[in-house]
Amino acid sequence: MTDEAVLDALRYMTLARTFDERATSLQRQGRFGTFSSVRGQEASVVGSASALDPSRDWIVPQYRELPALLRHGLPLENFALYFMGHPDGGAIPDGVRTLPIQISLAAQLPQAVGLAWGLRTQGGDGVVVTYFGDGASSEGDFHESLNLAGVTRAPVVFFLQNNGWAISTPRAAQTAARTLAERAPGYGVEGVLVDGNDLLAVHQVTAAAVARARAGGGPTLVESLTWRAGAHNTADDPTRYVEPGEDREWADRDPVARVERYLRARGALDDAGHERLAAECAAEVERALTVAFETPDAGAASLFDHVHADPPTRLVEQRAAWVARQEGMA
Ligand SMILES: Cc1ncc(C[n+]2csc(CCOP(=O)(O)OP(=O)(O)O)c2C)c(N)n1
Numbered sequence: 064m065t066d067e068a069v070l071d072a073l074r075y076m077t078l079a080r081t082f083d084e085r086a087t088s089l090q091r092q093g094r095f096g097t098f099s100s101v102r103g104q105e106a107s108v109v110g111s112a113s114a115l116d117p118s119r120d121w122i123v124p125q126y127r128e129l130p131a132l133l134r135h136g137l138p139l140e141n142f143a144l145y146f147m148g149h150p151d152g153g154a155i156p157d158g159v160r161t162l163p164i165q166i167s168l169a170a171q172l173p174q175a176v177g178l179a180w181g182l183r184t185q186g187g188d189g190v191v192v193t194y195f196g197d198g199a200s201s202e203g204d205f206h207e208s209l210n211l212a213g214v215t216r217a218p219v220v221f222f223l224q225n226n227g228w229a230i231s232t233p234r235a236a237q238t239a240a241r242t243l244a245e246r247a248p249g250y251g252v253e254g255v256l257v258d259g260n261d262l263l264a265v266h267q268v269t270a271a272a273v274a275r276a277r278a279g280g281g282p283t284l285v286e287s288l289t290w291r292a293g294a295h296n297t298a299d300d301p302t303r304y305v306e307p308g309e310d311r312e313w314a315d316r317d318p319v320a321r322v323e324r325y326l327r328a329r330g331a332l333d334d335a336g337h338e339r340l341a342a343e344c345a346a347e348v349e350r351a352l353t354v355a356f357e358t359p360d361a362g363a364a365s366l367f368d369h370v371h372a373d374p375p376t377r378l379v380e381q382r383a384a385w386v387a388r389q390e391g392m393a
Pocket residue numbers: 127166167168195196197198199200224226228229230291295
């Protein structure tokens with residue numbers, strides 16, 4: 064990666080960390096719903112996303128990949144609206160090649176394989192990168208997806224973020240395999256293990272997997288070994304299951320500080336540049352939050368919209384009853 068590319072990556076990492084702090088505070092105020100932070104995993108997410116070409120590649124996300132979606136073109140205000148429960152937050156603007164956030168573990172993986180296989184069948188050269196965690200790798204969808212991808216040689220990169228935990232379940236309780244990456248050859252898929260807190264290493268490994276998939280070389284499973292710094296989400300209390308001091312060694316490997324140190328050592332970042340970056344990110348987060356909070360309320364009846372093109376009678380009746388009830392309460 065050039066210094067310029069690493070600076071660009073640092074911008075997305077800093078933006079995510081700034082947004083994380085505001086989102087956590089807004090959740091505490093009751094203005095955001097439950098929020099999952101990407102803190103600690105920024106190098107893993109940004110290093111992989113920066114290996115993609117947003118004009119032809121696709122991201123099929125889980126719920127912890129804000130900076131990847133931003134780099135791919137999703138406006139930050141859409142992400143904020145999502146956590147405010149606004150339907151606009153689930154809408155992906157035209158031309159942005161990402162699927163919506165997936166909460167149901169591993170359910171995005173068969174979709175990623177189908178999308179990749181479809182792109183190839185239509186003669187395109189796009190590659191799909193799909194994100195998921197160590198917990199999701201215990202789901203049947205994971206195994207079915209790797210199996211199908213191996214057989215079809217679909218241009219898909221399975222990007223497994225092993226952050227040590229599935230809420231309170233440790234990685235060791237997910238599988239007896241020594242590593243998660245080594246499961247890949249059993250499906251005829253390439254498997255790679257990478258230090259997920261090293262931006263440059265993650266970028267290099269993902270870029271190689273994307274190039275191979277684009278050239279017709281088939282799928283890869285990347286296991287990005289990282290660490291969730293803090294809670295699973297704003298509803299979780301890790302002090303109940305993480306031993307005190309267990310995360311000490313990972314605190315020393317903070318991915319944002321690591322990239323900052325790297326750039327400073329190369330003379331590509333100084334105090335003034337760092338302050339400018341922090342101020343720009345803070346301003347961008349405030350801009351996006353202002354847009355989100357000024358977006359008109361969608362109304363409770365929007366619960367029924369965007370689900371069926373042609374809703375069944377039962378739902379049409381329920382919607383009418385719901386609207387009448389809301390109006391009666393107004
Ligand atoms: C099918 C399914 N089962 C259970 C849950 C509840 N749940 C939400 S997140 C989570 C843990 C996920 O851990 P992991 O896959 O490692 O991803 P991480 O959140 O650590 O990034 C669980 C069990 C769910 N969302 N979907």
